[in-house]
Amino acid sequence: MTDRALAVVRAGALTTVQDLGRPGHAHLGVPRSGALDPYASRLVNRLAGNAVDAAVLETTLDGCAVRPRCAVTVAVGGAPCPVTVDGRPVAWGSAVRVAAGALLEVGRAVRGVRSYVAFGGGVAVEPVLGSRSTDLLSGLGPAPLGDGTVLPLGPPPPGPARFGTTPWPAPPDELVLRVRLGPRHDWFTEAALRTFATRPYRVSPAGNRIGLRTSGPPLERAVAGELPSEGMVLGAVQVPPDGCPVVFLADHPTTGGYPVVAVVRERDLAAAAQAVPGTPVRFVPVGGGRP
Known part of the structure; x- marks a missing residue:
């Protein structure tokens, strides 16, 4: 069993795997799917050193908790939320190094709806029609995460992670x-x-x-x-x-x-x-x- 993986400890209300989607298949009845906030998905991937189209986790309102089996660089963005590693607060909107076996907790959104979690190497589930995205309407892609789900990670990215802070657009008041x-x-x-x-x-x-x-x-x-x-x-x-x-x-x-x-x-x-x-x-x- 590879150690390039993570285990889901708390799946949250709705956490799915998303990349930039599978455009070009509407004639087959397949929607684009992909991250609802693609700007956030691209940015957390850049922070983690990934290509912008790597697969990430998209959480809904109350976040999630995962335990990587290997040391990995992680970035959380999108909806602002508290982020902890083994109970200790770490930076939101910046790259963070998480040790093997540590518990990464993405908390409840304090503004906005959807937070995005990128892991160095990306979530490496099998692609369907060229995308790793979960499509809730057609059922394509991996199922929404459940407690105990194990997700493979790709090889460490060649690009460097970005550990500085990054400006983010605020969730809309209107x-x-x-x-x-x-x-x-x-x-x-x-x-x-x-x-x-x-x-x-x-x-x-x-x-x-x-x-x-x-x-x-x-x-x-x-x-x-x-x-x-x-x-x-x-x-x-x-x-x-x-x-x-x-x-x-x-x-x-x-x-x-x-x-x-x-x-x-x-x-x-x-x-x-x-x-x-x-x-x-x-x-x-x-x-x-x-x-």
Whole structure:
């Protein structure tokens, strides 16, 4: 048994293996998946000396605890949280050396939602369709972590770890999502489009890796019929029967039957990954969008 591995002591609410995803397979019904906050995933990999596309752990709200079987460089970033090694506080947002057999504890997020944990060499589970990412919708990739799970690590990276502090964007106090009107915006009344662009929404606690759900004023339909299923893209803002927009995230379905009123710019979606329930949301049309 190789010592280039780690054992999961506490899996937390939802901890998954993620890299930068498996784009290019929507025609097979496979979404991109990958880290919901790719900026954070890339940065912790750089801190650990890895290539930016190495697989990391993505935690949700309450972190996780792992015990590496070998000495390894670790970096924790994304949502700020306490980090300890054998009970002693260590730096968040910087590379940390963890001895073989020591307990690395990634604590509850004090702001934001998702923390990212990179290990020197990356998490080396078997790739599926070119990615090691867990896809909650299709079931591809490794299962979400459970207590006792053992994950292999790759060879130590050739690049040096970065032990200095690094600036990080703060989780949003207000989530501003820039949008272009979508292919079915004409299924909504002019008043609904004004509401969408001017009224505040809030992040709903019902969201997950598939989509960020919102609560707020419902959008009135101008067309009462139903659509056949059609292709969906990352960032699509779909409006289900309750009228409240849903922003599709990395594990989104590749087809859907509810009308898409707009599409969020991809660069804004990392902030959506860190928006806690109750965060105000504003949709801002750009590029000639109405009203």
